[in-house]
Amino acid sequence: MSAEEGLSSAISDWLIINSWWLLLPFVMLLVVAAFIVAFVLLLYMISPLISPKPLKLNGAHVVVTGGSSGIGKCIAMECYRQGAFITLVARDESKLVQAKKEVEKCAINDKQVVLCISVDVSKDYSQVESVIKQAQEKLGPVDMLVNCAGTAVSEKFEQLEVDRFRKLMEVNYLGSVYPTRAVITTMKERRMGRIMFVSSQAGQIGLFGYTAYSPSKFALRGLAESLQMEMKPYNIYVTVAYPPDTDTPGLAEENKTKPLETKMISETSGVCQPEQVAKIVVKDAVQGNFTSSVGPDGYMLAALTCGMSPVTSITEGLQQIVTMGLFRTIALFYLGSFDSIVRRCMIQREQSKAVDKSE
Ligand SMILES: NC(=O)C1=CN([C@@H]2O[C@H](COP(=O)(O)OP(=O)(O)OC[C@H]3O[C@@H](n4cnc5c(N)ncnc54)[C@H](OP(=O)(O)O)[C@@H]3O)[C@@H](O)[C@H]2O)C=CC1
């Protein structure tokens, strides 16, 4: 017997006789760690089963509602840059013609076409159906529909005209249902397609000033989740985009009546450029991701509000599991600061009212 063998047998003898059980917790820890590693590896092995195949935009027909301005126009330009054929849908014809020119500048080949359709997406379903049919006759079946037509109003609940609640629901919600309904049958037959709904960070959290707007954007999430469950076997993928404030004509209009509270709260998330938003949401829709978020606050909000929404990659699921508690903790601080903004604004208003009266 060599000296080395002698030593190791001495150690094992000692362990057997004395306290081998001291090693037990370490062994168990090792086994648990091995199981976790094996589980994660297994998840990654099956990940191709849950990750959709990306859509090829080159040669695809993309319909963009609200494509004549702001985020919608930038989405159209982004898709055109990747070789798509575009149908722009909005009401105002002169804005449509102007946007068409801008989109055409992004062409990458001379076969690409931009078609304009003037229609109100929120009023009459049969009209929406017939214009989508016209577009399909000219540019072929729709591969991707981007529901971006929408409008925002920010005012205090009691100052909002009662009619506004219905109007926003019509434009932002029904205006997304109708075009979707008009393209879905053909998509199902072809067993392919993408549907994007442009919601908002105000479709993930209810904020001061958005009592009419937020519900119309929250509604899109419910529609998207239900629709995705129906459409998955047909290889159709639904994306909900949640942009923060974005520098567009729509935002400028909204800012005219926006209460100070809403301005201060929204500043948390900053203002994005529409080109940047378009790039991110188009990429997510092409990949078939259910949730598309913009910026670090957007990322946190998406994980925090994932609820029962579908996952489209293992990484996404794991990130949600790991970060949920931490982000909720951060969110409580944000909520506290929003409440204090609202309280401070109220006190200030009351003070200035008192001063006015005393003068
Ligand atoms: N800008 C922002 O801060 C954010 C915007 N969003 C959402 O993104 C979307 C686009 O916003 P944004 O780019 O700012 O808006 P804009 O006001 O710049 O553009 C809105 C587009 O929608 C069209 N549109 C509006 N109503 C209708 C209708 N009834 N039928 C057909 N088309 C219509 C408009 O054309 P026309 O008026 O000629 O019909 C225009 O093309 C909206 O849904 C908005 O809620 C989400 C988060 C942040």
Ligand SMILES: CCCCCCCCCCCCCCCC(=O)[C@@H](N)CO
């Ligand atoms: C961990 C938790 C993080 C929480 C961060 C919260 C940030 C709140 C900012 C909300 C901004 C709302 C933008 C609405 C934009 C919009 O839809 C209109 N401008 C449309 O015109």
